[in-house]
Every structure is written in C-alpha cells, then in structure tokens.
Amino acid sequence: MTAASPHAAERFRVLVPPLLDDAYSLAKWLCRDANDAEDIVQEAAVRALKALETTSVDRPKPWFLAIVRNAAVTWMARNRRKDLAFAGGLDDLDALAPGDGNAAADPEALLIAVQDGERLRRAMAALPPPLLEILILRDVNGLSYRDIAEAAGLPMGTVMSRLARARGALARSLKADP
Amino acid sequence: MSDPADLRRLRLQAALDGELDAANALAFERDLAADPALAAEYRELAAVRDAVRRHVPREAAPKGLVDAVLALAAGEPAKPARAAPPPASRARGWLALAASFAGLGFAAGVGLTSLNAPDPSRAVAGSLVSDFARASVAGQPFDVASSDRHTVKPWLAGRTTVSADIVDLAAQGFPLAGGRVAIVDRAPVPTLVYRHNEHMAAVTELPLDAAGARAEGTATIDGYHVARWSDADLAFVAVSDMDAPTLAGFVAAFRAARLSHREESGKR
Known part of the structure; x- marks a missing residue:
C-alpha cells in the first residue's frame, strides 16, 4: 500500500473533517462505547481516503455516514458484540405494530416523561439497533429520508416505517413505567 | 405497508x-x-x-480523533486516537493498514479548531451575522432573487471584486435562493443564499488575503451558527439559522460541489 495520492488527500481534507462530529455521534450510539466509537470513525476515515482515490462524491454526508455505519457493523461482528448484531429477523421490524397508530391514552404522562433526558436515553438504548440507527440518522445527524436511505442502504419505505416504529416504541416506553 | x-x-x-x-x-x-x-x-x-x-445532542468528536484523521490525509502514519494502548486481544488489523499510509506527506492545511481566533476574523463573522439577521428580519435575504446560477453569477460579478464560484446544491436539498453583496474589509464580496425548507444559509466568499479570512471552525454568534473554512483559492464564511448538523451537511455538500467543479475545469 502506498501513501494516498495528493488528489485523494485534497478531497479527503475537504470532505471528511466537517463530518467528524456526526460520524462520532453515530458510531457512539451504534457501539455504545466512546473509545470504540473513536476506533470505528478512524477506520471509516481510512476506508474513505481509499475510496476517494477513485470516487468523487456529490453527497458527502450520507456517503461518509454510510462508511461509518458499515465500519460499525464490521466492528461489531468482529468484537463479540452479538447482542448488538444487525443481521437477521428484521422482517417483523419493518411492519408497524398495531398499537403504533393510537394516540396517547395519557398524553400528560408522555409530556412529563420526555422532560427526563436520562430516561429517554435509556429508552433509546433499549431499541433494537436497526430501529435505533434510523432514529439517530434522522434526529441526531439531521439527514433527510432520502439521505438516510442512502446511508443505511435501505428503501425509503423501510426507512419511514422503521423511524415510525422507533418513535412509537419510545413513546410507549416513556409512558409505561417511570 | x-x-x-x-x-x-x-x-x-x-x-x-x-x-x-x-x-x-x-x-x-x-x-x-x-x-x-x-x-x-x-x-x-x-x-x-x-x-x-x-x-441527545450531536457530540463533538474528541480532539485526539480529529488529529488522527487529519494526519491520515497528511500522509503520516496513523496513530491511535487515544493514548491508552489497545488490549492485545482485540483485532487491530486496520491500524496496521492505516500505518502503511506512511511517508513524506505535506502538512495538513485544514484544521477544525474552535473559532477563538484573533479579532479580525471575529469581527468579520460578527458583521456577517448582523447582515444575516438584518436580511432575515427585513424579509429581503438577497438583492438578486434567482435559483439560476447563470443569473446570479453575472449580477454579482458586476458588483464585487471576487469572482463568485456558484455551485448548484438543489439535488442535495439546498436550492439556491439568490445572492447579495456584503462589505468585508471595505471591499464588496459576493454572498450566496441557499434555502433548506424554511431555513437559509448565506455563504460569503472572501479573498484569502482579506483581514481575518483564514479562520477555520464553527461558532454560534447571537444564536446563528457560523462555519468558516478556506480552500486553495478562497475563504468562506457561512451564516445560517439551520441547526448545527444541517449546516455541517450543507458545508460538506458545498465544498464537495466546488471540489468536483474545480476538478472538472482542471480536466478541460
């Protein structure tokens, strides 16, 4: 392996540094560990630099976050985190649950619960990873549906239903026990 | 469904x-x-x-990580982002891979340090934020309203000393809304206004030798987010009422589009 070409290095310096906060936040939620998140982002940066030898990028944010996501998935497969595995049995996640469409029986309970940041983060951590990643890409990284579909490699309809399931599950979990 | x-x-x-x-x-x-x-x-x-x-706000990447990533592009061997040595049991294949980006690189010219730079750049950012706030309140965010860069470019060219490089970001969700003239360091410079839903971002293009032009980083001034960066030929200040992650996405898209624009002109 040789050093990056000046061409790829210039692209890299323009595209990647502005996206590191987003990349780190995404990686940290996916792997649940600050140190591991640094490793994942650094690995993603190595992959990105290599890709920039041959690729020019129109939509840098979904492009780089897709690399971060894939680096996180590889990392989790390799580092014994089977509990956070992404693969398998997702079909049931892509249909909305029957209760998802019902407005709060007790809207007050929800409005009080969402004030509690610690409780909200716990409820998020309990979401299945495939739902959580879509929620993070939308509400933390601020991507549009189209960009999420690109970053996660999913059809837009799947993105929309997983996001709805994630938010529905959060609402139910916050309304349930304190 | x-x-x-x-x-x-x-x-x-x-x-x-x-x-x-x-x-x-x-x-x-x-x-x-x-x-x-x-x-x-x-x-x-x-x-x-x-x-x-x-x-659940977006978190800032730790400085060690940012430095390690910038070092990659400078052609330096990758260093672990954190000080503690990794446990030997872990697979660290990528570190070896990254280390092979060894050699005589050039120094990284771009850093994302925080914007506590000396006064001139602070003053420039402050005055551009005032421009942005005033333009928003007055409901007149641009002097020439057009989503067509072939209309905006000549309009600005006739009034400013910098030749504006206008990129089309409609496909990335940031259509061009228009352009206006800002006064920085007593010279008229082009400002491009892009839209995102009901929000706007105004990008001012400065010559590299303008006072305070070469600042890098992000800041929040009077509630508006400001991002600054410079490329080989120009320096940029973006002021926006978008949230910080969206502005970061806008800046990345803007820089990527300019880069491919330059690469294409280079080929011709």
Missing part, C-alpha cells in the same frame, strides 16, 4: 419531518385541523422527536 392506518401514520410522520411537498402538506394541515385524534397523535410524535433532539 398498504394498510390505510399505516399510510396515515407514515404521512403524519413525513409531515412532522418536513418531508411532504407543498400540496401534500396543505392537505395534511386541513386534515389536522379537522381531526382531533390525528392532532393528538401528531403532538405525541412531535414531543418524542423534540425530546430526542433536546436530550
């Missing part, structure tokens, strides 16, 4: 996320006004979304 109840919920959510086009948004607002159950559901989903945004 053909169940009407599912479709209703997905449409509600798309409305919440600002993903409906104008016609559908109008129809949705009518339904919302006429249907208390729908309105209650909307409020619930909005409460969850707002809580996530408030309690």
Whole structure:
C-alpha cells in the first residue's frame, strides 16, 4: 500500500473533517462505547481516503455516514458484540405494530416523561439497533429520508416505517413505567 | 405497508419531518385541523422527536480523533486516537493498514479548531451575522432573487471584486435562493443564499488575503451558527439559522460541489 495520492488527500481534507462530529455521534450510539466509537470513525476515515482515490462524491454526508455505519457493523461482528448484531429477523421490524397508530391514552404522562433526558436515553438504548440507527440518522445527524436511505442502504419505505416504529416504541416506553 | 392506518401514520410522520411537498402538506394541515385524534397523535410524535433532539445532542468528536484523521490525509502514519494502548486481544488489523499510509506527506492545511481566533476574523463573522439577521428580519435575504446560477453569477460579478464560484446544491436539498453583496474589509464580496425548507444559509466568499479570512471552525454568534473554512483559492464564511448538523451537511455538500467543479475545469 502506498501513501494516498495528493488528489485523494485534497478531497479527503475537504470532505471528511466537517463530518467528524456526526460520524462520532453515530458510531457512539451504534457501539455504545466512546473509545470504540473513536476506533470505528478512524477506520471509516481510512476506508474513505481509499475510496476517494477513485470516487468523487456529490453527497458527502450520507456517503461518509454510510462508511461509518458499515465500519460499525464490521466492528461489531468482529468484537463479540452479538447482542448488538444487525443481521437477521428484521422482517417483523419493518411492519408497524398495531398499537403504533393510537394516540396517547395519557398524553400528560408522555409530556412529563420526555422532560427526563436520562430516561429517554435509556429508552433509546433499549431499541433494537436497526430501529435505533434510523432514529439517530434522522434526529441526531439531521439527514433527510432520502439521505438516510442512502446511508443505511435501505428503501425509503423501510426507512419511514422503521423511524415510525422507533418513535412509537419510545413513546410507549416513556409512558409505561417511570 | 398498504394498510390505510399505516399510510396515515407514515404521512403524519413525513409531515412532522418536513418531508411532504407543498400540496401534500396543505392537505395534511386541513386534515389536522379537522381531526382531533390525528392532532393528538401528531403532538405525541412531535414531543418524542423534540425530546430526542433536546436530550441527545450531536457530540463533538474528541480532539485526539480529529488529529488522527487529519494526519491520515497528511500522509503520516496513523496513530491511535487515544493514548491508552489497545488490549492485545482485540483485532487491530486496520491500524496496521492505516500505518502503511506512511511517508513524506505535506502538512495538513485544514484544521477544525474552535473559532477563538484573533479579532479580525471575529469581527468579520460578527458583521456577517448582523447582515444575516438584518436580511432575515427585513424579509429581503438577497438583492438578486434567482435559483439560476447563470443569473446570479453575472449580477454579482458586476458588483464585487471576487469572482463568485456558484455551485448548484438543489439535488442535495439546498436550492439556491439568490445572492447579495456584503462589505468585508471595505471591499464588496459576493454572498450566496441557499434555502433548506424554511431555513437559509448565506455563504460569503472572501479573498484569502482579506483581514481575518483564514479562520477555520464553527461558532454560534447571537444564536446563528457560523462555519468558516478556506480552500486553495478562497475563504468562506457561512451564516445560517439551520441547526448545527444541517449546516455541517450543507458545508460538506458545498465544498464537495466546488471540489468536483474545480476538478472538472482542471480536466478541460
């Protein structure tokens, strides 16, 4: 392996540094560990630099976050985190649950619960990873549906239903026990 | 996903996320006004979304990580982002891979340090934020309103000393709204205004030798987010009322588009 070409290095310096906060936040939620998140982002940066030898990028944010996501998935497969595995049995996640469409029986309970940041983060951590990643890409990284579909490699309809399931599950979990 | 109840919920959510086009948004607002159950559901989903945004902010990447990533592009061997040696049991194949980016690189010219730079750059950013606030309040964010860069470019060229490089970001969700002239360091310079939903970003292009031009980083001034960077030929200041992650996405898209524009002109 040789050093990056000046061409790829210039692209890299323009595209990647502005996206590191987003990349780190995404990686940290996916792997649940600050140190591991640094490793994942650094690995993603190595992959990105290599890709920039041959690729020019129109939509840098979904492009780089897709690399971060894939680096996180590889990392989790390799580092014994089977509990956070992404693969398998997702079909049931892509249909909305029957209760998802019902407005709060007790809207007050929800409005009080969402004030509690610690409780909200716990409820998020309990979401299945495939739902959580879509929620993070939308509400933390601020991507549009189209960009999420690109970053996660999913059809837009799947993105929309997983996001709805994630938010529905959060609402139910916050309304349930304190 | 053909169940009407599912479709209703997905449409509600798309409305919440600002993903409906104008016609559908109008129809949705009518339904919302006429249907208390729908309105209650909307409020619930909005409460969850707002809580996530408030309690789960985007985190800043640690400095060690930023430095390690910048070193990659400078052709230096990759260093671990953190000081502690990794446990030997872990697979660290990529570190070896990264280390092979060895050699005589050039120094990284771009850093994302915080914007506590000396006064001139602070003054420039402050005055551009005032411009932005004034233009927004006056409801006149640009002097020439056009989504066509072939209209905006000559208009600006006749009035400023910098030849504006105007990129088309409509495909990335940031259509051009127009342009205006800003005065920086007593010289007229071009400012491009891009739109994103109901928000705007104004990008001012400065010559590299303008006072305070070479600052890098992000800041929040008077509630507006400011991002600054420089490329080989020009320095840029973006002021926006978008949230910070969206502005970062805008800046990345803007820089990527300029880069491919330059690469293409280079080939010709």
